[in-house]
Amino acid sequence: MLLSIIVPVYQVEKYLKTCINSMLNCHGFSYEIILVVKPSCDKSEHIANDIQKEYSDRVIIVNQDGDGLSNARNVGLRYAIGDYVAFFDSDDYIDATAFSDLMKSLESRMPVDAVISDYYIVGNSDNISQVDTIDGEELICDNGYLEVFLKKRRNYWNAWQYVLRRNFLLENKLLFLEGTYSEDIEFATGVIFTAKRFAFYGKPYYYYRIGREGSLANKVTLKHVVDLMNMLEMSMNRVNSSDAYLKNTIRDKLFLQYILSFVMIFDVNKSERKKAADIIKNKNLLYKNNRNSFLKKILLKLGVLNGARVLMLVRMLRRGILKIH
Structure with a gap:
């Protein structure tokens, strides 16, 4: 299997169907969607179970064994079997065509430790802006491009902008620190300084919601x-x-x-x-x-x-x- 998509699920009933359905539209490569569920007071768990029953060939549900986003991602990584992993948030969504194009290109260029992509930002009024720092729309497999990318981008650490080789993470013990906020910074810094082969993808596929009501990130x-x-x-x-x-x-x-x-x-x-x-x-x-x-x-x-x-x-x-x- 080429890819495991790890999605923590907790109090996101308004967004969860959109998130998962966008991933289920991927095509042309093998993948699994691992929903790491923590019980909450809304219908998120019920929605996840319904989707898993309908798409049992591609969707797996595992129970979170602790608290927080880092724990959920680490749990998902333990169950993942894909050559690569992606950590997507359950209130965001993707362009399945653009993401499928990336994964098919990546499959023909393996092995790559880390792929970093541009993305879209979705504001409170659903206005969409693009973070545009990577040239072109083709996969760039060039370690030298890392310097170009870093000088253009304000930050490099949102975990969902990466596709990572699973064994690279496991061999280098690159996990998310649990019980803490802003863990993406430490995790991504570890990736940047440990990875031996990078690739860059300038065709955005990820839609990142900001400022949504009820988000823990806003408190x-x-x-x-x-x-x-x-x-x-x-x-x-x-x-x-x-x-x-x-x-x-x-x-x-x-x-x-x-x-x-x-x-x-x-x-x-x-x-x-x-x-x-x-x-x-x-x-x-x-x-x-x-x-x-x-x-x-x-x-x-x-x-x-x-x-x-x-x-x-x-x-x-x-x-x-x-x-x-």
């Missing part, structure tokens, strides 16, 4: 702040201990995310705002000695609170005037 707590700082620190330590020629480029991406995290202090409960600012400030020594652009240096010098005010203003302008998340 920022102090733990989100703590975990993000820890994931950035772990990733930065991995970068600093590496001799990879792209380490400075990766540092830039991690530092940018650190700067952007300042605005989180306005997303947590007001009573925890100072504590959140202190947590972020305590990590700034990780970034002070890195090569930084003039703008980043200014924001770092402004400090967390003033830097957050600037970023909040930018965010309001993007969302209010430009309609960009």
